[in-house]
Amino acid sequence: MDSPRNSLGPGAEVAGYRVQSLIARGSRGVVYRALDVEHDRPVALRLLAPELSADHEFSRRFDRESRLVASMDHPNILPVYGTGEWSGLLYAAMHHVRGTDLQSELDRRGPLPLPEALRILTETAAALDAAHEAGVIHRDVRPGNILLSEDPLPADGADGHRHVYLAGFGLGRPMAIASGAATPAQVPGTVDYLAPEQIRGGDVDGRADVYALACVAFALLTGRPPFDEADGEGDEEARLRAHLAGKPPRLAGERPDVPAVVESAILRGMARDRADRPPSCGALVGLMSGAPATDAGRVPPPPPDATTEPAGDGPAHGGDDDVRAEPGRPADTGGGPGPGPRPDQHGGSRHRAVPRVGGRTRRMIVLGAVLLLLLGLGLVLARWSPGEKYVPFRAEGVPYTLDVPESWTARTHQAGDSTVSVLSPADLTAFFADDPEAPAAVGRTAADDPSGVVGLAIYHRPTGLEGQSPAARVDAAEALLPGREAYLVHRGEATVGDLTGQVMEGSVQLPTATLQVRVLVVEADPAQLLVFFAPSPLFHERAEVFDEVTASLRRTG
Incomplete structure (x- = not known):
């Protein structure tokens, strides 16, 4: 990562993006704040490491993931404006978020109040379910890939609620540690939120993200991942074994203020057998608020080539476990206002973003479903008389x-x-x-x-x-x-x-x-x-x- 191509100073241009400052550096690449010259907007520009960019299979996966993520129109999915190759390096230009990531928030504040945690989980679940509908499995859901914007969208209201963006698509990977095909040292990123089927190297569908989101819920309410006590020395193999065979930890001792229904939902989401998990991320969060564990949609299938093709770094802003802000720099995940129109990528890039469709329609459908649920609940309650004998x-x-x-x-x-x-x-x-x-x-x-x-x-x-x-x-x-x-x-x-x-x-x-x-x-x-x-x-x-x-x-x- 000391290559001159990855140590760009202010004013350097990368495929139509003018570098302004360094945001973070990690094993998979660097992230710069840059200006999209054609559209005069700030972006987060990620340049991937030379060894990744030179990998033909990785490049093909990066291309596929980029197109899918760019096609998704959802307010909680970090927009991808463009991807391509510059000077032998793969890059992705993403919406620039002024704020922080959830892991940094937990490091600073510790456990979050339940209402705040549920808001974050609700928005993250909505992003994941939309991705699953589009055929994209995240596979690396964790606090470091959940961004909190300091610039709420108008729909968020004036209650201080920071808008949530899910980043890190394409960073997840199938594994085969349990069979000896891989070791924790060969696994990029954290093992704290991996589903058992990922560890075993089996096929992966959206329920792996359900498991990870349940682990994130535990972390939001306790300030730590579920199995971090598996080894005091931070032994990743011990934590992997805990995901495979350990008993999920309980919340009651640490958070007696959290209703039992929340804990039971988290435990169900962390079921080792994915057939026992809620069918979607939205269903998981619904269980936490007392909704039935049903889902109108099917369980999302694995993405193409999921059983043979490990996913690599994709076009997400953030996502590297060891990406850290440069010393002396604020923890800035981006800047500027919320996403406006998302025009196609400029001509200097290798691909043009797929037009996004259906966001408003999807939100109206969800709103209608909520109204019907409330109406149905009101009819049920009307059958019971408080004055019953x-x-x-x-x-x-x-x-x-x-x-x-x-x-x-x-x-x-x-x-x-x-x-x-x-x-x-x-x-x-x-x-x-x-x-x-x-x-x-x-x-x-x-x-x-x-x-x-x-x-x-x-x-x-x-x-x-x-x-x-x-x-x-x-x-x-x-x-x-x-x-x-x-x-x-x-x-x-x-x-x-x-x-x-x-x-x-x-x-x-x-x-x-x-x-x-x-x-x-x-x-x-x-x-x-x-x-x-x-x-x-x-x-x-x-x-x-x-x-x-x-x-x-x-x-x-």
Whole structure:
């Protein structure tokens, strides 16, 4: 990287771009602030390293990725104005962002507030899903490739929200470390956000980006990547093994303010088997806010040649793990206003950018979908009356009574050594009896009639709860709950009517929906497990009902 071609001073011209200053330098190239002479606008000009530029296969991949990224019209994808070759070096001219990258923000501030983190994740997810629709898999989603502009677009409002740009397309790469075909030393960039299938060297689709975005979510809320504790010496092989076989870390101990539904969404996004992950990045972020884990689109396929062709440095501004601002220089990822019209690349470049289409239409479709979702939710909520009558419930052998809504029908069945009473409008007996076909059926009911899947399950004499620590009780309760996966977080001790108990919160994953749950371990003789449940979009609306039922518990006998 000491080549004179990569040490350009102010005034030097590269294919119609006049260099103004150096922004950053890294192993894959350098990034300059430059002026697009033809269009009189600032750009971030990236010159790639000579060894990369001389690689024929890399050059072909760079060309393909450049065309695809340039064709994408999305407000959160960093615009690429032009690419080409100059003096034997590949280059890319990108929108110049005045601001910082998310990794620098985390280094400076540490963990972010949940609302801010969710805004960043929402915009990043939108960019990734748009890329997947265009046939582009990012493969290198991490905080260093997420840029925060100091110049919000008008649509961002005046709330201080910094606009998000996703950069780094083309920097990801398939790997085969697990099979011995590669070692961490041969892997450019960080290993902290790689999906297991990337590490194994298998085919990659959009769910690899879902995994990475879940890891980014963990980093935003804790200030560190998920498996950075795998080795105190920073051993990358240990972190790779953790991605392949380690247990995903939990948020509850570090961020007790974060709702359990957020943690359960992150854990689902980090599932080692990609079939168990949400089908899109938008679905992942939706789970964090309580939306069902469904997606209207298909799982995006791998890009062309994905199984045989590793991706290299593409036309992204940023993206090098070891790219650092020059000493004494501010952390400047660009400058100037938000993106205006994006004319075709000037004639001096090798390729012309593909015209961008459909951005406004896509945003209008998304807005319409949101309005329909809100309208549908309002219709569902209208079916429930806050003044609903409550009636007493008492089961044989249960040392307490409680009052439940009149619309909840009680059904009791035997489950091993325990008896389970399920109180809800719909018949969910098969679900709590662990019928393998039931989760899919309950998911369909949750989609068609969400208010029918609201209620309480009472486990009488459940095993594994007596004399256990709070953490052990969480594990025991997770094992008892039905569904594909259950995630619970200990929330402390509480008064439950005139009894005491341990409170947990979390979720139960269905194939097409998420049930949010509040679990109480009631200190009775024997201990009782009470599970309040509702589809995630309804849970907070029903919390008042659950509180009233809980407060009505009265010891008997």
